Every structure is written in C-alpha cells, then in structure tokens.
Amino acid sequence: xxxxxxxxxxxxxxxxxxxxxxxxxxxxxxxxxxxxxxxxxxxxxxxxxxxxxxxxxxxxxxxxxxxxxxxxxxxxxxxxxxxxxxxxxxxxxxxxxxxxxxxxxxxxxxxxxxxxxxxxxxxxxxxxxxxxxxxxxxxxxxxxxxxxxxxxxxxxxxxxxxxxxxxxxxxxxxxxxxxxxxxxxxxxxxxxxxxxxxxxxxxxxxxxxxxxxxxxxxxxxxxxxxxxxxxxxxxxxxxxxxxxxxxxxxxxxxxxxxxxxxxxxxxxxxxxxxxxxxxxxxxxxxxxxxxxxxxxxxxxxxxxxxxxxxxxxxxxxxxxxxxxxxxxxxxxxxxxxxxxxxxxxxxxxxxxxxxxxxxxxxxxxxxxxxxxxxxxxxxxxxxxxxxxxxxxxxxxxxxxxxxxxxxxxxxxxxxxxxxxxxxxxxxxxxxxxxxxxxxxxxxxxxxxxxxxxxxxxxxxxxxxxxxxxxxxxxxxxxxxxxxxxxxxxxxxx
Numbered sequence: 001x002x003x004x005x006x007x008x009x010x011x012x013x014x015x016x017x018x019x020x021x022x023x024x025x026x027x028x029x030x031x032x033x034x035x036x037x038x039x040x041x042x043x044x045x046x047x048x049x050x051x052x053x054x055x056x057x058x059x060x061x062x063x064x065x066x067x068x069x070x071x072x073x074x075x076x077x078x079x080x081x082x083x084x085x086x087x088x089x090x091x092x093x094x095x096x097x098x099x100x101x102x103x104x105x106x107x108x109x110x111x112x113x114x115x116x117x118x119x120x121x122x123x124x125x126x127x128x129x130x131x132x133x134x135x136x137x138x139x140x141x142x143x144x145x146x147x148x149x150x151x152x153x154x155x156x157x158x159x160x161x162x163x164x165x166x167x168x169x170x171x172x173x174x175x176x177x178x179x180x181x182x183x184x185x186x187x188x189x190x191x192x193x194x195x196x197x198x199x200x201x202x203x204x205x206x207x208x209x210x211x212x213x214x215x216x217x218x219x220x221x222x223x224x225x226x227x228x229x230x231x232x233x234x235x236x237x238x239x240x241x242x243x244x245x246x247x248x249x250x251x252x253x254x255x256x257x258x259x260x261x262x263x264x265x266x267x268x269x270x271x272x273x274x275x276x277x278x279x280x281x282x283x284x285x286x287x288x289x290x291x292x293x294x295x296x297x298x299x300x301x302x303x304x305x306x307x308x309x310x311x312x313x314x315x316x317x318x319x320x321x322x323x324x325x326x327x328x329x330x331x332x333x334x335x336x337x338x339x340x341x342x343x344x345x346x347x348x349x350x351x352x353x354x355x356x357x358x359x360x361x362x363x364x365x366x367x368x369x370x371x372x373x374x375x376x377x378x379x380x381x382x383x384x385x386x387x388x389x390x391x392x393x394x395x396x397x398x399x400x401x402x403x404x405x406x407x408x409x410x411x412x413x414x415x416x417x418x419x420x421x422x423x424x425x426x427x428x429x430x431x432x433x434x435x436x437x438x439x440x441x442x443x444x445x446x447x448x449x450x451x452x453x454x455x456x457x458x459x460x461x462x463x464x465x466x467x468x469x470x471x472x473x474x475x476x477x478x479x480x481x482x483x484x485x486x487x488x489x490x491x492x493x
Contacts, residue, residue: 169196448474
C-alpha cells in the first residue's frame with residue numbers, strides 16, 4: 001500500500017497508513033501488557049495475591065459464605081486438554097446450521113485450540129435451606145478465564161479468528177424441581193447474574209478492524225449475544241426429566257423498574273464518549289456524544305432517560321460506566337436496589353475515579369397490584385409446532401415501536417424450540433397489541449402471524465396468560481406456544 005501511494009505521487013499521504021498502523025499496534029500492545037499482568041496474577045500464590053492487590057481479593061475472603069474450591073480447579077485443569085476435541089466436534093456440527101444462511105454458506109471452522117490455561121473458580125456459595133424453596137438447590141459460582149484459547153475460521157476465502165479470550169462473572173446454577181424419583185433433579189438452569197466482563201483479540205484479516213470502530217462493534221455484538229442466551233432472565237436450560245413441569249422456569253418474577261436519567265458529563269478531555277447503566281441482564285447505552293458538539297470540550301450536556309427491569313433473584317447492584325475512544329471503561333456503583341427502593345430516588349453528581357462527573361438521577365418504580373402509571377408486558381416464547389418449512393426460523397415480536405427477535409432455531413420433527421423471554425413497555429393496555437411473526441432466516445419470508453390484543457389479558461386471573469398454543473394466520477396451520485403476563489408499575493412521588 002505504501003509503495004503504491006508513493007508510485008502515484010500522493011505526496012506524504014503514505015504516512016497515513018503507517019500512522020494508523022502504529023496506533024493499532026499501540027492499542028494491541030497495551031492490551032497484551034494488561035493480559036500478561038493478569039496471567040502473572042493467576043499464577044501467583046494466593047497469599048501473595050492478597051497482599052499485592054487487596055482490592056481484588058477472592059470472594060471467599062470477602063464473603064464468609066463463599067468457599068474455596070481449589071479441588072474443582074485441579075480437576076478442570078486436568079480435564080481441560082481433553083475438552084478441546086469435544087468442543088471442536090460440537091462446532092463442526094454447528095457448521096451446517098450456519099451455512100443455511102446464504103451469507104455464511106462458505107463458513108468453515110479451521111482451528112480450535114483451548115491452550116494450556118483453564119478457567120478458574122475463585123469462590124462458590126451454596127444457599128442454605130432456609131433461603132430457598134424445598135424443591136431447589138442454588139449455587140453461585142465466581143468464574144474467571146484469562147486464557148490462551150484460539151479459534152480461527154474462513155468465510156468466502158477470507159480467514160479470521162479470535163484469541164486471548166477473557167471472561168469474568170458471577171454464574172448461578174439452579175437445580176429444580178427436586179423429585180422423589182430418578183434422576184432426582186428434574187432440570188438445571190445456568191445463567192450469569194449480570195453481564196460478565198468479556199474481551200478478546202481479533203486475528204488474521206479481522207485484526208485490521210481494531211484500527212477502526214468495527215472492533216468495538218464486534219465486542220458489543222458479542223455482549224448482546226451472551227445477554228440473549230445466558231444473562232438473567234435468559235437461561236441455559238438442561239432438562240434431565242422430560243416429565244418436569246415447564247411452569248417452574250418460564251416467567252421470572254419482576255420486582256420493579258429502575259429509571260435512569262442522565263443530564264450531563266463534566267471534566268471530560270474532549271473525546272467522543274458514551275455511557276451505560278447496568279442492572280443484571282438489562283443495560284442501557286446512550287448515543288455516542290461527539291466532542292464536536294461541545295465547544296469547550298470539557299462539559300457534555302445530555303438529556304437521556306431509560307428504564308431497567310429489576311428481577312427477583314437477579315443482581316442487586318446498579319453500575320454506571322463511561323466509555324472513551326481507545327480507553328478502558330471507567331465504572332462506579334450507583335447503589336444497591338435496596339438503597340434505591342428506600343430512598344425512592346438517588347440524584348446528584350457521581351464522581352468517576354479520573355475526576356469525570358456524571359449528573360444523573362436514579363428512581364424506583366415498584367410493581368403494584370392495581371392499575372398503575374405504566375405497564376410492562378412479559379412474553380415467553382416456548383416453541384413452534386406443525387412447521388413444514390425446512391429453513392431455520394425465528395420469531396419477531398412487536399409492541400408499538402418496540403421490536404425484538406428470538407435466536408434462529410432449526411426445525412426438527414416440525415418443531416422449533418426458542419425458550420426465550422422478552423419484556424415490552426405498554427402505553428395503553430386497552431388499545432395496544434402484540435404482533436407475532438414467524439420468519440424464515442435468510443429470505444425474511446413471513447411464514448405466519450398472530451395479533452394478540454393486550455386488553456384480553458386483563459380479563460384473566462393475575463393478569464397472566466399461561467403457556468398455550470396460539471394458531472398463526474398461515475397456510476401451514478402452524479402454532480406458536482407462548483405465555484404472557486402484564487405487570488403494573490407505580491411512579492413514586
């Protein structure tokens with residue numbers, strides 16, 4: 001590229017790609033240094049680690065009800081090299097499903113190498129019987145992985161991949177219902193209590209994407225996909241007993257809504273920024289605020305307001321993060337749900353470690369049994385039946401201007417399984433409608449549709465529609481199995 005620019009007499013334009021390359025190398029080297037420090041910390045003796053980093057000591061030290069589990073880490077470490085072939089086979093089995101999409105028809109997995117560094121469990125907690133229902137067992141696991149895993153693939157002749165994957169988060173394992181017959185535990189649910197911290201390096205042709213905003217976009221997509229599959233209330237279900245009741249899993253209980261207002265950000269050095277507010281699975285992201293919108297490049301005025309859903313048994317901390325271009329996120333804890341519920345509103349200036357100041361207000365909207373100021377519709381999409389199509393399908397749901405989609409599911413025995421939960425804010429339950437569409441992947445052809453009048457749920461007990469098959473307006477006579485629940489919210493004065 002440099003030779004061609006010089007040959008065409010483009011003056012000093014050849015400096016531009018070299019400059020961009022140097023910036024790219026600087027960012028990669030900075031990440032490599034951080035990762036090397038993390039690897040050194042993992043290999044350290046725990047006692048040395050505690051003394052060197054008192055702010056990052058293991059959970060079993062901070063919380064007495066968390067226990068050490070080095071015996072589990074020893075077992076995982078010995079099994080880790082054998083897992084590679086199992087995962088490679090599973091990914092190879094996934095290739096034909098991905099290749100049904102015309103964009104991915106030439107997608108091929110080239111290499112999967114799990115490396116030598118295995119995941120670690122830094123603490124584990126088993127809840128006692130007086131904290132649970134009699135038919136369940138709940139474990140919280142603090143999981144971290146800073147490994148040398150590497151995956152490479154090819155798409156239309158272009159090779160790419162990812163390596164040095166980092167993942168850290170709180171994983172919950174729920175075993176329920178417990179019955180008096182084999183296999184005793186009917187099903188297992190696995191999910192993260194809140195978004196895990198994730199990062200990875202792009203390789204081959206994808207490495208150049210880190211020079212622009214595309215790399216961060218890929219990481220954001222990965223975060224959304226993890227949320228869609230395994231961040232509460234979305235769960236990974238493993239059913240051990242086919243006769244287990246489905247009602248135990250489908251509708252997570254909502255405790256209320258956290259409404260976040262962001263007014264301004266001060267003492268910023270002029271970079272493009274955006275903010276996020278996290279509460280477990282739910283998080284909101286402001287639009288990118290450009291430095292060109294601010295003459296002094298020190299204060300950003302912004303009027304942004306969104307709602308976050310708070311679940312029972314979910315994460316109970318609200319975090320706010322500030323993101324700048326080419327810099328790591330700076331986060332602070334706004335408060336616990338209990339504190340927000342007691343004070344009804346927490347407002348003022350929140351100081352980040354690097355002196356940036358965020359002016360915001362966090363308010364609490366509890367669930368009420370009577371008609372409230374706002375409504376929240378929960379929709380659980382279980383499966384589709386009598387589907388004659390051979391193409392992978394997904395379900396699209398819409399209420400007013402809110403549109404959400406399930407993951408793509410393969411058809412087996414005329415049945416597709418999605419097992420996903422969604423929330424929609426409803427302005428007027430008397431007139432608003434839920435539109436459901438069954439759509440083919442790739443062609444986006446509408447297989448069938450159904451319109452549910454939300455006012456019908458008001459006539460039912462507890463404003464809830466139990467799991468039921470809804471016939472689609474389709475020539476195939478296919479059905480969508482769903483459950484719905486309407487929650488009323490009260491704005492506290």
